[in-house]
Amino acid sequence: DWTMAGYREQAVQAIRDQVGDAKVICGLSGGVDSSVAAVLIHEAIGDQLTCVFVDHGLLRQGEADEVVTMFRDHYNMPLIHADERELFLGELEGQSDPETKRKIIGKLFIDVFQKHAGEVGGAKFLAQGTLYPDVIESVSFSGGPSVTIKSHHNVGGLPEKMGLKLVEPLRELFKDEVRALGRELGLPPSFIGRHPFPGPGLAIRCPGEITREKLDILRRADAVYIDQIRRHGLYDEIWQAFVAILPVRTVGVMGDGRTYDFACALRAVTSVDGMTADYYPFTHEFLGETATRIINEVPGINRVTYDITSKPPGTIEWE
Numbered sequence: 101d102w103t104m105a106g107y108r109e110q111a112v113q114a115i116r117d118q119v120g121d122a123k124v125i126c127g128l129s130g131g132v133d134s135s136v137a138a139v140l141i142h143e144a145i146g147d148q149l150t151c152v153f154v155d156h157g158l159l160r161q162g163e164a165d166e167v168v169t170m171f172r173d174h175y176n177m178p179l180i181h182a183d184e185r186e187l188f189l190g191e192l193e194g195q196s197d198p199e200t201k202r203k204i205i206g207k208l209f210i211d212v213f214q215k216h217a218g219e220v221g222g223a224k225f226l227a228q229g230t231l232y233p234d235v236i237e238s239v240s241f242s243g244g245p246s247v248t249i250k251s252h253h254n255v256g257g258l259p260e261k262m263g264l265k266l267v268e269p270l271r272e273l274f275k276d277e278v279r280a281l282g283r284e285l286g287l288p289p290s291f292i293g294r295h296p297f298p299g300p301g302l303a304i305r306c307p308g309e310i311t312r313e314k315l316d317i318l319r320r321a322d323a324v325y326i327d328q329i330r331r332h333g334l335y336d337e338i339w340q341a342f343v344a345i346l347p348v349r350t351v352g353v354m355g356d357g358r359t360y361d362f363a364c365a366l367r368a369v370t371s372v373d374g375m376t377a378d379y380y381p382f383t384h385e386f387l388g389e390t391a392t393r394i395i396n397e398v399p400g401i402n403r404v405t406y407d408i409t410s411k412p413p414g415t416i417e418w419e
């Protein structure tokens with residue numbers, strides 16, 4: 101008779117058996133998978149675990165604070181908060197190609213992680229929130245031709261380079277089971293139900309060149325949009341929702357004046373696994389109200405569009 105409480109106990113024991121009294125480091129993104137993995141491992145081995153949270157300057161409004169507060173203050177976990185905003189944004193300056201941006205971010209992420217993990221003297225294990233579908237996906241194309249649409253960054257190759265063994269306590273679970281385990285471990289429901297957020301963060305929601313100005317505008321617009329979705333009780337019906345700031349300024353009129361500001365696109369999709377997706381059928385009323393709020397509340401944006409492309413042929417993110 102299989103229960104999540106039983107799984108939790110068994111997983112905790114398995115982690116203790118595997119790790120013994122060695123130290124473990126875990127990259128924490130604030131996403132559901134790495135968060136559940138961290139809490140489970142912390143339950144098993146306490147302060148033998150240190151988490152590393154890398155702030156690449158491409159997070160959403162308030163996100164870094166939320167993650168650090170929850171894990172350091174609420175769960176009392178040893179946590180390294182690596183503020184590397186200057187580094188990432190500096191290296192990304194002038195880059196506009198989506199894959200180049202991903203490669204820069206992926207490489208810096210590994211460098212930074214390695215640097216801070218080095219501070220945890222003597223760690224022997226690296227923890228990852230790898231799920232069963234990730235395990236399958238990484239072998240499903242073997243032998244056949246594979247087409248890479250986007251090179252999602254991961255820490256492949258890092259454990260060997262650092263001489264670390266992997267701890268992957270979620271390897272047998274699907275996403276819905278990870279969420280159930282998170283609930284079982286007492287993670288707040290608002291955290292467990294969060295929409296997925298890509299590793300390269302806002303970089304791929306800012307098509308073309310990334311500037312601090314655009315990122316600030318994007319963060320504010322995104323916060324208003326998500327607030328609208330929550331107020332209307334739609335958050336849990338949607339797989340992912342976000343704003344993309346477009347690399348174009350358009351002319352508008354506000355009060356007695358002409359404006360010349362950025363245009364943005366709202367995106368919201370339903371999906372089961374992110375592989376295919378349908379655009380979300382918001383009412384015109386919702387869209388109109390949201391556009392008005394964004395333009396009134398976010399200086400720098402004077403035009404709002406809604407992306408009605410499904411996947412395929414579109415992808416969920418704009419880059």
Ligand code: XMP
Nearest residue numbers: 250251252253296298299300374415416417
């Ligand atoms: P696409 O845009 O390919 O996205 O339809 C499918 C899912 O993957 C996420 N995504 C990424 N996640 N690194 C990540 O960790 C990436 O480079 C990346 N690109 C897309 C996207 O948010 C969606 O959930």
